[in-house]
Amino acid sequence: MLTEKGMSIKSSIDKAIISNEQEFDSIFTPEEKQTFLFLIRKLKAGISGQ
Numbered sequence: 001m002l003t004e005k006g007m008s009i010k011s012s013i014d015k016a017i018i019s020n021e022q023e024f025d026s027i028f029t030p031e032e033k034q035t036f037l038f039l040i041r042k043l044k045a046g047i048s049g050q
Helices: 004-027 028-047
Strands: none
Touching: none
């Protein structure tokens, strides 16, 4: 269970995540977003040795 301070911090983080997602959506076309996410997943798999 979060304290009042923890809930405040969580709220700030949630707002930042939503803002970042909206900015991400406004920068890339759907095709660019798919390519970007594919490359990020490939990079992650390569780093973790999968």
